[in-house]
Amino acid sequence: MFAPAIPDPDASRLPPLIPSPAPADALVGSSPPNPDGRVCEKTCCEPLAASPCLDEALDVCLALDAGNPLTRVAAGPASMNGFAIGHLIHHVRRRGILTADTAPRDLLREINNRVRRSGEGELRNRIQVIRALREMRLVPEDVADRGVKPAGTTPCLRSVAQMMEETSQLPFDRIISPSREKNIVKARFEVIWILRHVCGLSLTVIGRHAGGRDHTTVLNAVNKIRLQMQGDAGYREAMAALCEQADLLGVSKNRKILTMQSALRE
Incomplete structure (x- = not known):
């Protein structure tokens, strides 16, 4: 059931x-x-x-x-x-x-x-x-x-994963692992937040990409990030910057393709 x-x-x-x-x-x-x-x-x-x-x-x-x-x-x-x-x-x-x-x-x-x-x-x-x-x-x-958002401008999972590896200095397979180390859990929750609020993925799909977790675990991560942002202005600004960076990954990739097409037509 x-x-x-x-x-x-x-x-x-x-x-x-x-x-x-x-x-x-x-x-x-x-x-x-x-x-x-x-x-x-x-x-x-x-x-x-x-x-x-x-x-x-x-x-x-x-x-x-x-x-x-x-x-x-x-x-x-x-x-x-x-x-x-x-x-x-x-x-x-x-x-x-x-x-x-x-x-x-x-x-x-x-x-x-x-x-x-x-x-x-x-x-x-x-x-x-x-x-x-x-x-x-x-x-x-x-x-x-x-x-x-215009088609093709939402960042893909691979782009988000690479960004979080650079930001957290952790390999993505460790971020989505069962580890309860504080820095790994923090990075995992932030990945989940970005996949939810920037990529617009469902809780179930996020759980599948975040180490096979169920939707209740994903929702718990979303709620914890939200509470931390509400109580910490510095963290709220940091997450806003991280989400902006993630969102621009999709825009940048799409614009690069469009620019290449423009050059080929000229």
Whole structure:
């Protein structure tokens, strides 16, 4: 007989939040298609915010909205985070994932405002974007984070394993072993957290990749990491940085492929 399912706290419903009204000078709509296929400029030279990452994200999103090939935009000068955020915003709008049609500039401005109010400073990664979209009720509850991200941009298990080996200075087979040594357990729990919150894997699948553990053990690890993050601001920041690093592994690999395709076509 199977053990009764244990509810995952991550799936709990967040209280509804009302988006702040868009500023009066916010732009609506996007750039017109560019017939010669070049990356379009923004419709306004006014910086979106103090963060260059946001302006890069807006450039990327508007260029894709205007019909520029993804391969060409990926080969552009935007930073990895700027490209990742802009690509995601374009993706959720183009695929009809958002529950409301909002212009990219307005959307990025409101997301950035929410990140600022949370005390995290300026918007810098797409993990923050997805969390803000959910707080704003712009993403349906039945759409998983993995489905919000563009195809091919979620990091694979091998990439996460290599990253954790470098971070913890432990071989991955020891991390997922039955060992109860403190440093090994810490690394194992962090791997589980990343596979859950960055890769979007189910508890059962994570358990299979984490040494054949059952879903209750995996959920226990997730809960312990959450409690430690709630009580330790330094650890919370360290885990946020680790998750951002893991998320960019998938983006970087996908962008490299797109850039190679762009070079082959030229």
